[in-house]
Amino acid sequence: MKDFLRRTWAEIHLDRMEHNVNELTKLISDSTVPAAVVKANAYGHDDIHCVPFLEKCGIEFFAVSNINEAEKLRSCGCKGDILILGYTPPEYADVLEKYDIIQAAVSYEHAQALSECSHGEVRVHMAIDTGMGRIGLLTDDLNECADTFEKAAALPHIKLEGAFTHYAAADSFESSDMEYTLEQTDRFFALREELDRRGVHLKHYHCLNSAGSVFHYDSRSTVARFGILMYGLKPDISLDIPFELKPVMDFKSSVSYVKTLKKGSCVSYGRTFRADRDILTATIPAGYADGFSRNLSGKASVIINGRKAPIIGRICMDQFMADVTGIPDVTAGTEVTLFGGECGQTADDLAQLYGTIGYEIVCGISKRVPRVIMYNGEVVDVSEY
Numbered sequence: 001m002k003d004f005l006r007r008t009w010a011e012i013h014l015d016r017m018e019h020n021v022n023e024l025t026k027l028i029s030d031s032t033v034p035a036a037v038v039k040a041n042a043y044g045h046d047d048i049h050c051v052p053f054l055e056k057c058g059i060e061f062f063a064v065s066n067i068n069e070a071e072k073l074r075s076c077g078c079k080g081d082i083l084i085l086g087y088t089p090p091e092y093a094d095v096l097e098k099y100d101i102i103q104a105a106v107s108y109e110h111a112q113a114l115s116e117c118s119h120g121e122v123r124v125h126m127a128i129d130t131g132m133g134r135i136g137l138l139t140d141d142l143n144e145c146a147d148t149f150e151k152a153a154a155l156p157h158i159k160l161e162g163a164f165t166h167y168a169a170a171d172s173f174e175s176s177d178m179e180y181t182l183e184q185t186d187r188f189f190a191l192r193e194e195l196d197r198r199g200v201h202l203k204h205y206h207c208l209n210s211a212g213s214v215f216h217y218d219s220r221s222t223v224a225r226f227g228i229l230m231y232g233l234k235p236d237i238s239l240d241i242p243f244e245l246k247p248v249m250d251f252k253s254s255v256s257y258v259k260t261l262k263k264g265s266c267v268s269y270g271r272t273f274r275a276d277r278d279i280l281t282a283t284i285p286a287g288y289a290d291g292f293s294r295n296l297s298g299k300a301s302v303i304i305n306g307r308k309a310p311i312i313g314r315i316c317m318d319q320f321m322a323d324v325t326g327i328p329d330v331t332a333g334t335e336v337t338l339f340g341g342e343c344g345q346t347a348d349d350l351a352q353l354y355g356t357i358g359y360e361i362v363c364g365i366s367k368r369v370p371r372v373i374m375y376n377g378e379v380v381d382v383s384e385y
């Protein structure tokens with residue numbers, strides 16, 4: 001038995017990621033550079049394997065959330081542009097320079113502090129807050145915003161190469177949300193026009209996330225920041241995506257124990273489940289410490305031998321039980337799929353069951369779970385953390 005089959009593992013199918021990236025890239029024009037958002041360990045998909053693979057697929061621009069993630073990409077040989085989308089303390093200006101990393105300036109003060117701390121030149125994209133309320137210069141007063149921007153562009157020791165904004169509701173078809181997204185886009189490119197008028201010309205202006213790229217594509221955005229769709233999940237489960245999405249991660253385990261429980265027997269903490277007949281149960285060695293949320297207790301099923309086995313009782317830290325009555329050939333060692341791309345139950349489906357989003361499910365798969373990197377069904381490598 002392969003070492004990674006000991007207990008619980010996550011398969012990362014790079015061929016599916018390649019498919020998603022190719023489909024996404026078809027939706028954008030040549031004026032837009034496709035960028036891969038690989039923050040949070042590539043949404044739990046193992047950045048050190050995803051990034052070199054994406055570079056082979058032709059991706060030359062990456063986005064992460066912080067400086068540790070950015071350094072990690074450089075140390076795995078990433079040659080492309082790396083943009084940090086979130087805050088980095090200005091004291092790290094030299095590190096940003098050393099690794100040739102582009103930093104988002106969250107405010108004018110941040111840009112100024114980076115400028116003061118840097119000994120050379122830090123590459124910067126200015127964040128613009130057109131309606132997310134998170135980071136960036138506010139655009140309420142366009143002239144004031146352009147004034148501040150111009151001041152930032154003139155700071156020594158930073159090289160202002162671009163500006164970006166982030167959509168708050170690009171994944172919604174509610175008419176007020178559609179309007180809101182349009183307003184965000186208008187504000188952003190109005191700022192660009194004003195800066196152009198003032199002679200401030202930057203290489204990059206970008207506003208597109210996954211949902212934006214598919215539903216609000218605008219060729220004026222010089223970069224498309226592909227995140228969740230690249231991993232084969234949806235920004236919102238109700239959306240119809242105009243190509244076949246292939247979920248990249250399969251979360252798997254194997255049965256540790258099968259037994260018959262008599263009618264009236266209880267299962268797991270709190271005795272929330274009581275058998276109303278004799279049942280066959282399987283114990284599965286995965287739990288909330290692996291990122292399989294306790295909130296799924298009594299709500300979800302897992303897939304065993306192609307059949308749905310309902311989870312019974314509470315999910316424990318390291319194990320849970322499923323009702324496998326009537327499912328043939330379940331023994332210790334039988335493979336179990338908790339969610340995946342080809343089993344009929346995606347991370348988005350599980351998310352729906354307890355009111356979260358697929359993003360949180362895949363990001364939440366913990367570091368106890370080895371990532372088994374696969375291409376066309378073959379194991380390429382294993383990451384253990």
Ligand SMILES: *Cc1c(COP(=O)(O)O)cnc(C)c1O
Binds near residue numbers: 209225
């Ligand atoms: C996370 C993030 C993205 C990617 O969003 P998806 O919805 O996963 O495509 C893009 N831009 C910014 C600024 C982000 O923080």
